[in-house]
Amino acid sequence: MNTHEIKHKANQIRINSLKMIHRAKSGHPGGSLSIADILSVLYFGGHMKYDPKNPEWADRDILIVSKGHSSPAVYSALGLAGFFKIEDTLSFRSLGSSFQGHIDRMKVAGVEISTGSLGHGLSNALGMALAARLDSSPKKIFAILSDGELQEGSSWEAIMAAAHYQASNLIAFVDRNRIQLDGYTEKTMGLDPLSDKFKAFNWEVIECDGHDIAALNSSLEQAYTTKNKPTVIIANTIKGSGVSFMADQVKWHGVAPNDEDLAKAVKELEALV
Amino acid sequence: MGIELKAANAWTIGDKLATREAYGKALVDLGDQNTNVVVLDADLSSSTQTKLFAAKFPDRFFNMGIAENNMMGVAAGLARAGKIPYASSFAMFAAGRAWEFVRNSIAHNHLAVKICATHAGLTVGEDGASHQIIEDIAIMRAIPTMTVIVPADATEAYQATMLLADHDAPTYLRLGRAKCPVVYDDSYRFEIGKASILKAGSQVTLIACGMMVSRALEAAQALALEGIDVEVINSASIKPLDSKTICESARKTSKVITMEEHNIIGGLGEAVAACLMESGVGADFKRMGVKDIFGQSGDAYKLLDHYGLAVSDIIHETKSILKRSN
Numbered sequence: 001m002n003t004h005e006i007k008h009k010a011n012q013i014r015i016n017s018l019k020m021i022h023r024a025k026s027g028h029p030g031g032s033l034s035i036a037d038i039l040s041v042l043y044f045g046g047h048m049k050y051d052p053k054n055p056e057w058a059d060r061d062i063l064i065v066s067k068g069h070s071s072p073a074v075y076s077a078l079g080l081a082g083f084f085k086i087e088d089t090l091s092f093r094s095l096g097s098s099f100q101g102h103i104d105r106m107k108v109a110g111v112e113i114s115t116g117s118l119g120h121g122l123s124n125a126l127g128m129a130l131a132a133r134l135d136s137s138p139k140k141i142f143a144i145l146s147d148g149e150l151q152e153g154s155s156w157e158a159i160m161a162a163a164h165y166q167a168s169n170l171i172a173f174v175d176r177n178r179i180q181l182d183g184y185t186e187k188t189m190g191l192d193p194l195s196d197k198f199k200a201f202n203w204e205v206i207e208c209d210g211h212d213i214a215a216l217n218s219s220l221e222q223a224y225t226t227k228n229k230p231t232v233i234i235a236n237t238i239k240g241s242g243v244s245f246m247a248d249q250v251k252w253h254g255v256a257p258n259d260e261d262l263a264k265a266v267k268e269l270e271a272l273v
Numbered sequence: 274m275g276i277e278l279k280a281a282n283a284w285t286i287g288d289k290l291a292t293r294e295a296y297g298k299a300l301v302d303l304g305d306q307n308t309n310v311v312v313l314d315a316d317l318s319s320s321t322q323t324k325l326f327a328a329k330f331p332d333r334f335f336n337m338g339i340a341e342n343n344m345m346g347v348a349a350g351l352a353r354a355g356k357i358p359y360a361s362s363f364a365m366f367a368a369g370r371a372w373e374f375v376r377n378s379i380a381h382n383h384l385a386v387k388i389c390a391t392h393a394g395l396t397v398g399e400d401g402a403s404h405q406i407i408e409d410i411a412i413m414r415a416i417p418t419m420t421v422i423v424p425a426d427a428t429e430a431y432q433a434t435m436l437l438a439d440h441d442a443p444t445y446l447r448l449g450r451a452k453c454p455v456v457y458d459d460s461y462r463f464e465i466g467k468a469s470i471l472k473a474g475s476q477v478t479l480i481a482c483g484m485m486v487s488r489a490l491e492a493a494q495a496l497a498l499e500g501i502d503v504e505v506i507n508s509a510s511i512k513p514l515d516s517k518t519i520c521e522s523a524r525k526t527s528k529v530i531t532m533e534e535h536n537i538i539g540g541l542g543e544a545v546a547a548c549l550m551e552s553g554v555g556a557d558f559k560r561m562g563v564k565d566i567f568g569q570s571g572d573a574y575k576l577l578d579h580y581g582l583a584v585s586d587i588i589h590e591t592k593s594i595l596k597r598s599n
Contacts, residue, residue, distance in 0.1 A: 064350075106383055113353060117377045123343045124378060127350020127358075130335065134311070134356070154374070157343035165335070 001044045003213040009080055010040035010213075011273045014242045015266055016079065016086060017072035022262040024093035027101065030239040030252040032073035034177040034210070035065075035144055038235055039077040041216040042142060049139075052082035055109040061139050062128050064113045066121020067146035067175065068102035069254070075099050075108065083110040119152025121145060122172060126162045129170040129230075140224075143172040148180035151189045156201070162230040163202035170230040171223045175210065177239035181253050198232045210235025242269055283459035284427050289452040292483075293391040295427035296448050297322025299434035300359060304330045307438060313348050313360040315341045320450075321361040321391045341366045345374035345386070352384035357438050363397075364390035364447060368409035380416045380443045387437045388413075389446045394534035395563065395580060396451040396484055396573035405568040405576075411539020413445040414512045420444040420465060421512040423533075423541070425486035428457040429509055433465075440465060447483065449534075451573035454487040456507070468515035470522070474504035477591050478522040478529045478556075482508050482541050485532040485561075485582060492587035503591060511541055516548045523549055523556045528594045530559045532587060534577065537562035557597045559590050 001009070013036040021027035042048050048061040065074050072092065079086030091097035098107040102116025113124045125143040132139050149155055162170055174194070182188050191197075198205045204226040208215040216235065223231040239253070240246030243265040257265060282298050284290070303310045304326055311333045318324040318336060327334035337344040341362050348360040361367065367390035368375070379386045390409065397404045414421045420442050424430035430448060437444050456471060463469075471486070472493050481489040486507045493503045504522050508515065523529050529549065531542035542560030549556055563580050577583065 113349070114377075114382050117373065119342075120346050120374065120378045123346020123374070124350040124353065126343075127347040127352070128354045129350075130347065131351050131354030131356050134333065135354075154340075154342040154346065157340035158346065161337055161340065161343055161347065164338075
């Protein structure tokens with residue numbers, strides 16, 4: 001797909017995510033919209049090998065979404081990629097639905113690891129990266145982390161260990177939207193200078209605009225050339241990206257849009273599509 | 274995979290060694306038999322005995338440093354990718370520090386990581402209360418789908434370690450630092466979910482796990498000299514619990530005493546109590562364990578004695594329960 005088509009898919013992810021959250025009357029719109037472009041580039045930009053008809057295909061690449069609350073975006077991307085019918089995702093968060101509030105690998109094809117409790121996913125990704133190396137497999141292990149979850153000490157245990165084990169098959173995105181539940185990250189518990197922190201932990205660091213498809217593509221291409229260390233792509237994003245009244249607004253971390261909000265948001269996003 | 278038990282690791286009843294020593298040897302035998310077996314440790318490989326595996330299979334050994342949460346998360350990832358991970362640390366850190374990683378990264382993901390925790394209970398000894406976890410059985414058995422095994426001796430620890438390679442559920446294997454007498458020879462076969470009657474008897478049922486099994490046997494021998502006939506059951510498999518064997522024995526004796534190197538809250542005793550109550554088996558009942566207090570530094574065996582888990586305490590409780598009228 002070309003960059004225009006990838007962006008188109010990203011906005012479809014956004015629209016479906018908001019519909020899911022609206023229907024469920026709960027969920028996390030802000031962080032779902034902020035990673036829509038990253039997900040779209042990975043699934044539709046030719047970066048990940050996967051087979052929706054055979055989700056456990058041994059040679060597939062792996063994506064672990066550590067910020068499990070961005071489940072609407074993950075389910076929407078997987079639906080668009082053909083793992084299941086995207087309409088099914090509208091049962092999100094209801095009793096008996098496969099589409100749990102936080103992603104659950106036992107219930108949804110294409111979800112590699114169940115997450116939700118923050119600060120786990122990078123450790124899981126490192127385990128899969130070490131396993132791939134033991135198997136002499138060329139597969140790539142991607143992870144998407146939130147910026148807020150880097151406040152968890154366990155994140156830094158994993159960051160230290162990934163560098164120690166020179167896991168060059170591990171590529172982590174940080175969704176650097178600078179907002180967490182209580183407010184701006186730098187006010188709640190500052191993370192800057194984030195690039196310097198990763199560099200000090202012996203990671204290859206790339207920064208880019210997390211909504212620029214071409215920039216995400218080239219960042220990934222650059223990451224594939226990293227030798228003997230893991231790569232982090234710090235994707236500078238906007239929480240609620242794509243919807244004017246949600247963009248960079250703390251309140252849209254975990255609040256569902258009402259009928260009017262949804263109509264307005266979908267109208268804006270459809271104009272982009 | 275078929276498990277092949279190595280004759281070189283057969284012990285004789287009465288030999289004294291720690292369950293962690295048998296664990297270390299089993300890992301090496303497993304490593305030989307299955308290239309998917311990987312071992313993780315958190316800077317305690319000399320103590321947990323995973324160093325034996327590390328020396329022989331360096332590529333499949335991951336020292337994760339003093340960072341138990343990440344170790345459990347990485348173990349989960351390795352399992353998700355088809356490896357058979359054994360993750361070891363002291364029980365205080367494997368179960369205590371890393372509980373939420375065990376719960377969410379491992380158990381909630383239905384990944385069959387083997388959490389093999391050494392230095393459990395009071396018999397860590399001189400290191401004292403900060404390291405003497407007496408809550409681990411409780412917090413591990415509370416996790417949905419988690420198997421909890423507390424081997425009584427080296428033979429059982431060795432076999433449990435080997436069997437776990439094929440066990441498709443997250444498992445907590447509780448191992449000790451201190452040497453304890455071997456109670457099983459090579460003819461024994463451990464099974465997950467099965468208790469073992471080490472001595473049949475008619476008057477009182479003693480149900481023990483871990484270090485307390487050999488003490489229960491010792492008490493049974495002393496009581497026999499006084500004409501008191503007790504049954505000794507090793508309930509190494511705490512979850513799943515062998516309710517059939519336990520209930521049959523309780524029906525026969527109507528008097529049950531549990532004993533464990535663990536807080537009386539949440540451990541073997543409460544598992545057995547719930548099993549008896551729900552099965553409608555009425556029995557006089559006594560839990561022996563650490564009575565909801567922290568431990569302290571001291572010699573491992575003296576600590577057991579100090580906290581009410583001496584052979585003489587078992588004898589005393591047995592005589593007391595016999596005096597209770599039904």
